[in-house]
Amino acid sequence: MATTSFTADVVPQAPEDALFGLAAAFRRDESPNKVDLGIGAYRDNNAKPWVLPVVKQADDILRSDPNLNHEYLPIAGLAEFTSASQNLVLQGDSPAITDKRITSLQTVSGTGAVHLGALFLSKFYKPNTQRTAYFSDPTWPNHFQIFSNVGLPYKTYPYFHKETKGLDFEGMVNTIQSAEEGSIIVLHACAHNPTGVDPTQEQWKKLAELIRAKKHFPFFDTAYQGFASGDVARDAWAIRYFVEQGFELCIAQSYAKNFGLYGERAGCFHFVTSPSPDAQSTVSRVASQLAILQRSEISNPPAYGARIASKVLNDRDLFAQWEKDLKTMSGRIIEMRKALRGKLEELGTPGKWNHITEQIGMFSFTGLTEKQVDSLRETSHVYMTKNGRISMAGLNTNNVEYFAKAVDKAVREA
Structure with a gap:
C-alpha cells in the first residue's frame, strides 16, 4: 500500500x-x-x-400547482425571483433598474452571493496592485475565509467602540481614508453582524462622500432586510442611497433570516454599474462573466427557496402578510x-x-x-x-x- x-x-x-x-x-x-x-x-x-405563516401559504400554493416540476433553473436562476429581489433591495423605480444598469444572479443564500462577488472581483477588479478588501472589526467571520479563498487580501477598519459599545465612526473613517485608493469596502447594510450597531443616515452620507473621494468599491452584504426594523425600506436605506449617488457596487442578498428559509439557501447577487452611455454594455459583459463563474461552481441554483420567496414578493396580499410576519x-x-x-x-x-x-x-x-x-x-x-x-x-x-x-x-x- x-x-x-x-x-x-x-x-x-x-x-x-x-x-x-x-x-x-x-x-x-x-x-x-x-x-x-x-x-x-x-x-x-x-x-x-x-415557519413564517406566509411561507406556509406560499408552500401550499406551490404544492397544489399541477405544473410544478423539478427541472433545472437557468444559470442565473429563477427570473421572477431575481427581478423581485432587485425591486426589494433597490425599489422598483430605482434608476439602476429603469436604466438597466443592474444584473442579478440567484445564489446559494447570502454566503454564495458574497462568494460570487468576491470571485468576480478577484478575477476582474484591478484598480491597483493590492486590491485589498476591508472588513469591519468585528465582522461575520465567514467574510475572511471567503475572500482569502479567492485570493483577495484583506484588512479591517475599526467599527465597534468597546467603551461606548457603539460605533467607532472616527476610527472607521480614518482607516477608510488611509486605505489605498480603489480598495474594496465591505459594508453591512443593516443590523450589523455581530454587533447590532449601525451607522446613522448622516454617517452613511459621510461614508459615501469618503468612499467616492477615495475611489473605493462598495460591497454591501444585506442579510436582515425587514428583519432588523420590520420595515424593508428603512433597512435598505444605505444601499439605495449609494445607488442614487451613482456608485458602481455589489450587493449580496440573503433570504435566510427574513423568510426563515435557513436551510433552503435562497439568495441573490447584484452588480450595479454607474450611470454612463455604455452602462448597459458594461452590465451585459459583467453578466456574461458571472454566468461562467456560476456555471463552473454550481451550474444552477436550488429552486425551492427561490420559488417560495418569489411567490411572496410578487403577490400583493402575500407581501402584506410577509410584512406582518417581519414585524412579528x-x-x-x-x-x-x-x-x-x-x-x-x-x-x-x-x-x-x-x-x-x-x-x-x-x-x-x-x-x-x-x-x-x-x-x-x-x-x-x-x-x-x-x-x-x-x-x-x-x-x-x-x-x-x-x-x-x-x-x-x-x-x-x-
Whole structure:
C-alpha cells in the first residue's frame, strides 16, 4: 500500500467551526435550564423554530400547482425571483433598474452571493496592485475565509467602540481614508453582524462622500432586510442611497433570516454599474462573466427557496402578510432587548446596559469578556460566542430572567 499524499504536514487538522461546535455542545448538554444564544436563527417565545405563516401559504400554493416540476433553473436562476429581489433591495423605480444598469444572479443564500462577488472581483477588479478588501472589526467571520479563498487580501477598519459599545465612526473613517485608493469596502447594510450597531443616515452620507473621494468599491452584504426594523425600506436605506449617488457596487442578498428559509439557501447577487452611455454594455459583459463563474461552481441554483420567496414578493396580499410576519419577528426581538436591559438594571448589574436596546437586529454585542462567557457556560449552561455576542432571538419570556441573573452573577464574580 502506498502512503498517503496528504500527510499531516500537508493537510493539518483544521479547527472545528466555532459556531457549529458551540451548537453541538449545546445539544449535548442535558441541563433543563440550558439557553442557546449562539446560533443566528429566529426562535419563537417557546425557543422553537418558526415557519413564517406566509411561507406556509406560499408552500401550499406551490404544492397544489399541477405544473410544478423539478427541472433545472437557468444559470442565473429563477427570473421572477431575481427581478423581485432587485425591486426589494433597490425599489422598483430605482434608476439602476429603469436604466438597466443592474444584473442579478440567484445564489446559494447570502454566503454564495458574497462568494460570487468576491470571485468576480478577484478575477476582474484591478484598480491597483493590492486590491485589498476591508472588513469591519468585528465582522461575520465567514467574510475572511471567503475572500482569502479567492485570493483577495484583506484588512479591517475599526467599527465597534468597546467603551461606548457603539460605533467607532472616527476610527472607521480614518482607516477608510488611509486605505489605498480603489480598495474594496465591505459594508453591512443593516443590523450589523455581530454587533447590532449601525451607522446613522448622516454617517452613511459621510461614508459615501469618503468612499467616492477615495475611489473605493462598495460591497454591501444585506442579510436582515425587514428583519432588523420590520420595515424593508428603512433597512435598505444605505444601499439605495449609494445607488442614487451613482456608485458602481455589489450587493449580496440573503433570504435566510427574513423568510426563515435557513436551510433552503435562497439568495441573490447584484452588480450595479454607474450611470454612463455604455452602462448597459458594461452590465451585459459583467453578466456574461458571472454566468461562467456560476456555471463552473454550481451550474444552477436550488429552486425551492427561490420559488417560495418569489411567490411572496410578487403577490400583493402575500407581501402584506410577509410584512406582518417581519414585524412579528423584529417586534419580539425588540421586546426581548427591553426586557433584558430592564432586568439587568433592576438587578443592579455592574456596568451600563443601554447598548442592549440601542443596538438593532438579531445580535447584540453584550460587552461580556471571554472569562465571563466561559463562566456562563460552565455554571449556568448558557451558550454564546466567546466575544460576548448573543442572538437575541434565543431569549424569550421563559428564560430572559434566568439569563439576566446568570449574567449578573458572572459579571460580579469576574
